[in-house]
Amino acid sequence: MPAREFILGIETSCDETAAAIVQHGRIVRSNVIASQHDLHALYGGVVPEIASRAHAERLIPVVRQAVAEAAITMDQIGAVAIGNRPGLIGSLLVGVSGAKALAWSLNVPIVGVDHVQAHLYAGLLTTPTGAAPVDPSSIFPALGLVVSGGHTSLYRVESPTAMTRLGGTIDDALGEAFDKVGAVLGLPFPGGPAVDRAATGGRDRAFDFPVSRLAPGSLDFSFSGLKTAVRYAVEGVPGRDGQTPPVPTRSSEFTADICASFQRAAMRAVRLKIDAAWAGTHPPPFRALIIGGGVSANSRLRAEVAQFAAERRVPAIIPAMPYCVDNAAMIAGLGHALLDERDWTSDDLGLTAHATSKPARAGA
Ligand code: KG4
Ligand code: ZN
Numbered sequence: 001m002p003a004r005e006f007i008l009g010i011e012t013s014c015d016e017t018a019a020a021i022v023q024h025g026r027i028v029r030s031n032v033i034a035s036q037h038d039l040h041a042l043y044g045g046v047v048p049e050i051a052s053r054a055h056a057e058r059l060i061p062v063v064r065q066a067v068a069e070a071a072i073t074m075d076q077i078g079a080v081a082i083g084n085r086p087g088l089i090g091s092l093l094v095g096v097s098g099a100k101a102l103a104w105s106l107n108v109p110i111v112g113v114d115h116v117q118a119h120l121y122a123g124l125l126t127t128p129t130g131a132a133p134v135d136p137s138s139i140f141p142a143l144g145l146v147v148s149g150g151h152t153s154l155y156r157v158e159s160p161t162a163m164t165r166l167g168g169t170i171d172d173a174l175g176e177a178f179d180k181v182g183a184v185l186g187l188p189f190p191g192g193p194a195v196d197r198a199a200t201g202g203r204d205r206a207f208d209f210p211v212s213r214l215a216p217g218s219l220d221f222s223f224s225g226l227k228t229a230v231r232y233a234v235e236g237v238p239g240r241d242g243q244t245p246p247v248p249t250r251s252s253e254f255t256a257d258i259c260a261s262f263q264r265a266a267m268r269a270v271r272l273k274i275d276a277a278w279a280g281t282h283p284p285p286f287r288a289l290i291i292g293g294g295v296s297a298n299s300r301l302r303a304e305v306a307q308f309a310a311e312r313r314v315p316a317i318i319p320a321m322p323y324c325v326d327n328a329a330m331i332a333g334l335g336h337a338l339l340d341e342r343d344w345t346s347d348d349l350g351l352t353a354h355a356t357s358k359p360a361r362a363g364a
Contacts, residue, residue, distance in 0.1 A: 009332025012095030013087025021070035025336030052090035081335020092353035109346030119292030123317035148293030149175035167219025202260030
């Protein structure tokens, strides 16, 4: 049995085929991501069948590349961690099948990892030459915020492997709202990074978009009203006959103003919920704010979270850019933490994929 130093992580839950080697659960030795954005751009969204097929074609080359870039050999892999929930079922099954075959042939443990929990692990990762990793003994319990294309939720995080959901979106995920705003403006897919870029130099109060609050004290989010307000601002409000007025020519200033104003309204809503969750805690209070998921790459959110942390004098755990969007390093890292808790007992090879989140180790 190889040592417990290196874990191979595999991630195929949506449209990224990813593999990574993580050392001691924290040090990323390689992080390979084969994005499928080019394959789905034509359709303006992820097509599940195309995603599954691309995973099947790319998984083995991506794993080989991750091992080579880490400068280790296959027999140094001590375990295989696989993101097996939640996600697109066909995509997950490709990764799970590949991970099981690898773990079996290498005779090492396999561990199924929850993708959303893994996003909250991403901020604990570092590189061999990077800053010292965050000391987990000083940050829990923490308030966790996952903002991605499929999820927008707040958690009370007791440890990297134990958390309770406090609230979440009742309609669109935040990343989904970014993607739809990008699509309405004709920006490249996926819209999130393009909206972020286009917002630079825009006036964030040019449009007075709604900031959703929901019920007083609610820790849930809603972004569909904001998304619709942006659409009406761009395309015009439909008349009684359902027809919209002719679309005026859009200048780059107009696009920048829409993006900046949208980001402001969206991030105000996020900030209100973070404040409410923080205020609503009873002793012991949160000791840190942890964020993760694709939208944690957003410049406005990162600034907002840094400001929150400075005001409250608590650490903000914000993933480095490569670990915000879907990646396998976060899967390997959390897999290591899960295995440590159970003395590296393997999940059963009956491990399967779940389209929705299941408690850790369910289905094992
Ligand atoms: O975590 P992720 O890679 O996949 C899911 O688990 O869903 O998140 C992808 C989402 C997409 O909606 C993408 O547009 C958004 O993250 N995203 C961003 C930025 N970078 C990625 N949204 C806003 N600003 C960004 N800079
Ligand atoms: Zn994700």
